[in-house]
Amino acid sequence: MRVSMQFFVSPILAICLFFATTIYAAPYTPSTDAEVLEHLPFKASDPTTRELRRLREELSVNPLDLGKAITLSQRYYQLALADGDPRFIGYAQAALSPWWEQSEPPVAVRVQRATLRQYNHDFDRALIDLKSAVQQAPRNGTAWSLLAAIHMVQAEYDVARQDCEMLQGLASRLIVIACIATVDSLNGKAGQAYDTLQKAYVSSSALTPQEILWVVTRLAEISDRLGRISDADMYFQRALKLNIPDSYLLAVYAEYLLDENRNAEVIALLKDKERSDVLLIRLALAEKALNTPKAAEHEAVIKARFDAARMRGDKLHIQDESRFYLYFLNNPKEALRLAQENWLSQHEPSDARMLLEAALAAKDKAAAQPALDWLKQSSIEDRHLQRLVKLAQELKS
Amino acid sequence: MMRLLLTVLLLTLANAAQAHKPSDSYLILKVEGDTVQGQWDIALRDLDFAIGLDGNGNGEITWGELRARQQAIAAYALPRLKILTQGKLCPTHATVHQVDKHSDGAYAVLRFVAECAQPLTTLELNYMLLFDVDPQHKGLLRLENKGTTTTAIFSPDKADQLFNLSEITLLRQFLDYAKEGVWHIWIGFDHILFLLSLLLPAVLYRSKKHWEAVSSFRPAIIDVLKIVTAFTLAHSITLTLATLGVVTLPTRLVESAIAASVVLSALNNIFPMFEGRRWMVAFAFGLIHGFGFASVLADLGLPQNALLLALVGFNLGVEGGQLAIVSAFLPLAYYLRGTVFYRRAVLFAGSILIMLLASVWLVERVFSLKLLVF
Numbered sequence: 011m012r013v014s015m016q017f018f019v020s021p022i023l024a025i026c027l028f029f030a031t032t033i034y035a036a037p038y039t040p041s042t043d044a045e046v047l048e049h050l051p052f053k054a055s056d057p058t059t060r061e062l063r064r065l066r067e068e069l070s071v072n073p074l075d076l077g078k079a080i081t082l083s084q085r086y087y088q089l090a091l092a093d094g095d096p097r098f099i100g101y102a103q104a105a106l107s108p109w110w111e112q113s114e115p116p117v118a119v120r121v122q123r124a125t126l127r128q129y130n131h132d133f134d135r136a137l138i139d140l141k142s143a144v145q146q147a148p149r150n151g152t153a154w155s156l157l158a159a160i161h162m163v164q165a166e167y168d169v170a171r172q173d174c175e176m177l178q179g180l181a182s183r184l185i186v187i188a189c190i191a192t193v194d195s196l197n198g199k200a201g202q203a204y205d206t207l208q209k210a211y212v213s214s215s216a217l218t219p220q221e222i223l224w225v226v227t228r229l230a231e232i233s234d235r236l237g238r239i240s241d242a243d244m245y246f247q248r249a250l251k252l253n254i255p256d257s258y259l260l261a262v263y264a265e266y267l268l269d270e271n272r273n274a275e276v277i278a279l280l281k282d283k284e285r286s287d288v289l290l291i292r293l294a295l296a297e298k299a300l301n302t303p304k305a306a307e308h309e310a311v312i313k314a315r316f317d318a319a320r321m322r323g324d325k326l327h328i329q330d331e332s333r334f335y336l337y338f339l340n341n342p343k344e345a346l347r348l349a350q351e352n353w354l355s356q357h358e359p360s361d362a363r364m365l366l367e368a369a370l371a372a373k374d375k376a377a378a379q380p381a382l383d384w385l386k387q388s389s390i391e392d393r394h395l396q397r398l399v400k401l402a403q404e405l406k407s
Numbered sequence: 408m409m410r411l412l413l414t415v416l417l418l419t420l421a422n423a424a425q426a427h428k429p430s431d432s433y434l435i436l437k438v439e440g441d442t443v444q445g446q447w448d449i450a451l452r453d454l455d456f457a458i459g460l461d462g463n464g465n466g467e468i469t470w471g472e473l474r475a476r477q478q479a480i481a482a483y484a485l486p487r488l489k490i491l492t493q494g495k496l497c498p499t500h501a502t503v504h505q506v507d508k509h510s511d512g513a514y515a516v517l518r519f520v521a522e523c524a525q526p527l528t529t530l531e532l533n534y535m536l537l538f539d540v541d542p543q544h545k546g547l548l549r550l551e552n553k554g555t556t557t558t559a560i561f562s563p564d565k566a567d568q569l570f571n572l573s574e575i576t577l578l579r580q581f582l583d584y585a586k587e588g589v590w591h592i593w594i595g596f597d598h599i600l601f602l603l604s605l606l607l608p609a610v611l612y613r614s615k616k617h618w619e620a621v622s623s624f625r626p627a628i629i630d631v632l633k634i635v636t637a638f639t640l641a642h643s644i645t646l647t648l649a650t651l652g653v654v655t656l657p658t659r660l661v662e663s664a665i666a667a668s669v670v671l672s673a674l675n676n677i678f679p680m681f682e683g684r685r686w687m688v689a690f691a692f693g694l695i696h697g698f699g700f701a702s703v704l705a706d707l708g709l710p711q712n713a714l715l716l717a718l719v720g721f722n723l724g725v726e727g728g729q730l731a732i733v734s735a736f737l738p739l740a741y742y743l744r745g746t747v748f749y750r751r752a753v754l755f756a757g758s759i760l761i762m763l764l765a766s767v768w769l770v771e772r773v774f775s776l777k778l779l780v781f
Contacts, residue, residue: 037446037516043471047506047513048451051739053462096429100541107542130543285511287428314510315428322431322545322560324579 051093061085068292069105079105080118087125094286099129108335117147124156131162131325131355144176151180158189165388167197184214186227195232196359198389204232219252227259234266235359235392242266259287263358264292269394273299284308287315291330295337309338328352342371342406350377357384359392366398375405423761430544432536434488438552438572443497443521443530444492446553448507448514449480453537454545458483470506475513476503480515489533490521497523517593530570533655534561555579558673572716584707588724591703592732597665598696599732600761604672604719605634606736607754610744613682617756620745627741633686635733641693642700643722649701661698663772669765698724 023254032154038043040047060096063081069075073112086102087096103126110123125136136158143153176188181189187210194203205378211217211225229316249256260279267276276296277391282287291312297305316331329352336345352361369378385395431447450470454460458479462472490497498521505516526726530550537544543585546561559568592598596633609630621627648654672688675681683690704721743749770776 037448037507039505040470043469043474045469045470046467047473048455048468050455050461050466052470054461056466071573096543097456097541100430100543101456101543104540107539110542146494267529311510318431321547321558322429324429341467 038154049242051095058089062289074108076109076116076118080122080183083122083126087129089120090129092255092257097159099126101374102126116144117150121150128156128160133164133355134244137161148176151177154180155185155189158193158330162196163192163358165191165196165384167388182212182214182221182226184221186219187284188228191232192228195228195235196388196390198391200236200391202231204236207232215369219254223249223252223254223256223259227262230232230266231262231280231401234269235390235394237393239270257283257289261288261292264289264296267293269300271299273297277302284311286332287312287327290315291334298338311339325351329356329361332364332368336368336371342368346372346374346377353380359390359395362390363392363394364399366395368403369407370398372407374400376401378405418434423724425689427688428538432546433514434534434545434546434548436490436532436548436550438530438550440525441523441526442524443527445488445499445517445521445755446520447488447517447519448509449484450509450511450519451513451535453541454480454483454515457537457540458612468513473474473506474504475733480504481517481519485519486605487535487537488489489531489535491531492523492525492527492529493531494531497521510559526774528571528573530559530572531567532570535566538563538566553579553727570622577716579714581718584704584717584720586728587703588721588726588727590724590730591700591721594701597669597765598699600765601604601665601669601692601696602635602638602671602689602729602732603736604669604676604758604761605638605743606631606733607740607758608679608685609634609737610740611754613679618750624741628737629745630685631733631737635690635729637686637690638693638696639726639729641690642697642725644693645697646700646704646722649698650704651721656698659772659775661695661702663769664695665692665699665774666765666768667770668695670762670769673717673758673762673765674755677762684725717758 011354018261034090052355060081062074062085064080065085068156069078069082073079079130083105085100086098086105089197090102103110106119106122106126109336112119115123121140122145124136124143127133127139136156139158140153140157143150144157147153154173158170158177161167161173167196171193174186174303177189188207191203191207191210194200194206199322207225207229211229217225226245226249230242230249231238233242233245243266246266249259258336259370260283264276264280267273273296275302276292278294280289280296285292290308292306294308294312297308311332316334316366317329319327319331328348332352333344334349335341335348339345346365347367349365353365362384364382367377368380382399385399410556430450430453432450435446437444451460452611455468455477458476459498460468460472460476462475481504485501489498490499499519501517501519503516503518505518507516508516513655532548534546534548536546536593542563544562546560548557548559548568549561550557550570554572555578557570559570561568569748598732602615610616610621610627612621612626628671645654649656668688672685672692707717707721740749743753
């Protein structure tokens with residue numbers, strides 16, 4: 011594995027170096043007019059582009075049109091979900107600009123503002139908006155589902171379950187069941203949650219492809235955690251066959267394949283997804299495992315992007331950054347520091363896994379303790395975590 | 408509604424937030440006299456969203472398409488960066504258009520010049536690019552001024568930022584002179600050898616015409632402190648007086664006297680003359696060494712607007728370098744003090760070597776000869 015010297019220097023020096031090298035590479039003048047410089051996500055003739063342009067034009071005539079502003083903001087948010095480009099979150103926020111800074115905006119703005127803020131992991135401010143939204147409008151299903159989702163990320167499973175129950179009558183039966191099953195699957199009742207969700211899925215009729223994608227992805231994840239590997243594979247395949255662009259699905263499936271050492275399949279799945287940081291790091295892990303020619307190049311790109319994120323003060327990539335320090339830079343100490351920082355705000359299985367892996371690599375049992383305590387308390391069933399817990403307990407304190 | 412519910416739930420459960428690098432622009436400003444040279448890298452994706460670049464609408468941006476929009480890019484971007492000094496706007500104009508590849512795609516490189524009507528003592532920047540269409544956009548600035556680099560990040564709530572250019576220069580000058588001070592003591596063998604000669608016996612004492620090791624650290628460190636303080640005080644006085652032009656001495660005389668001081672202090676270790684009063688030697692000759700420092704400082708060129716700053720910076724640098732040498736010397740000497748090796752090889756033979764070397768310097772300097780290569 012070739013690793014350039016630049017990767018061994020301290021983060022602060024790296025930022026300086028990066029300023030000197032990566033960001034300001036070398037401006038050049040292309041030799042021909044035909045040279046293609048950039049590929050846009052949409053063509054001008056794409057229906058989505060047209061629809062959004064129309065909406066933007068209409069909104070620019072009357073920026074205070076609340077209904078249009080919310081619609082445009084939601085449309086951009088959906089695009090952000092599809093391929094993970096945060097620019098769309100910015101555009102979604104711009105649509106709400108007349109209300110963005112208000113302390114008491116209309117409920118619809120509160121919910122949409124919370125949606126965008128939780129995307130950027132600003133959970134505290136998102137919760138403030140959502141709690142006041144459901145006080146004013148107790149039948150706002152979006153607000154309850156967001157509350158459930160945030161409480162799950164924060165490992166507040168009892169509260170999350172109550173949030174799910176509030177969705178009764180506001181969302182389809184399948185959604186309510188899926189919401190509760192997702193909470194339960196993280197809370198010591200994975201087998202039962204799987205059965206409930208699977209039955210509800212089979213007995214539901216007239217599901218939209220979007221709904222199928224979502225439920226099947228959940229089933230795949232729960233199967234994987236329970237160690238039902240071939241079931242997981244089957245559900246992942248079914249989700250992929252829907253052909254709905256979804257960066258989350260690709261990320262979790264790649265994760266599953268990496269765990270199963272099916273690196274060549276990871277490369278086939280993600281080879282043209284280099285734009286996405288989340289997917290690129292998974293692609294690079296597979297390339298590193300197989301020692302392919304692209305590995306070093308991708309590693310350098312990831313490094314540059316992490317440095318850029320640090321420069322702009324972003325803290326959204328910490329879990330992946332920790333992983334990068336651990337598996338690419340062989341720096342368990344920095345990896346552990348990042349995993350600990352990440353653990354302060356996020357308590358999902360993948361966060362626990364990162365903390366344990368980093369603590370194990372750094373041979374630091376005390377650092378693993380918060381994740382061990384959390385796992386005991388939530389009694390989560392996850393074969394990867396259980397394996398790591400065993401190793402962590404064998405560490406000398 | 409249902410669709411949104413689903414996507415909302417899916418996303419947050421997913422926790423796959425922000426898979427891409429967000430929108431940033433990279434701005435380099437170089438201050439040169441009354442003008443500011445700018446290089447602004449803006450993502451083609453962002454420019455396309457703001458003003459449209461994809462002329463044929465095929466989802467690809469070619470150099471030809473970008474070239475056709477160069478004027479539009481300058482007309483869009485430049486008014487969104489206001490460069491002011493002392494409240495007066497410095498008009499900007501584009502010079503060169505190029506392209507660069509960053510980790511997340513291609514960027515238009517816009518070079519420009521801002522002409523200010525007066526010297527730039529402050530730089531007030533107002534950055535508004537893309538904030539109206541993408542409030543998550545950030546502008547990453549690197550500001551270069553007289554060899555100093557400052558960085559800053561522009562965001563919608565930090566769109567106005569003030570940079571005090573003279574302040575940057577003063578701090579920089581201070582650090583530069585401190586660095587020169589450290590460097591000078593480090594390469595100035597005559598100063599080091601003078602000080603070391605005086606310090607070598609600090610871990611010993613004279614008893615019946617023989618050197619004995621001190622029994623505790625205390626007398627050793629007191630002796631060292633006395634010598635170092637006296638030397639510091641003395642050379643600070645003459646360095647200041649000489650730099651301010653109150654007293655001046657011919658360089659040849661000063662350099663010769665410094666060489667003589669080294670000979671004398673080394674000789675004292677073989678034929679002790681100033682037992683217990685070596686700090687007085689340090690003070691007396693420290694005055695001479697101060698003149699030596701002053702001539703180095705004068706050679707560096709003194710900023711008339713920041714004379715005191717340069718003086719203090721240089722002197723602190725000298726003290727820092729000296730302190731480093733002493734703190735490397737003392738523990739080692741203390742550790743070895745009881746050995747025959749220290750008394751014979753270090754103190755006796757070492758002092759003879761120092762004396763010989765300094766004698767050559769003395770001859771060289773008195774007669775303006777060049778005998779040694781260093």
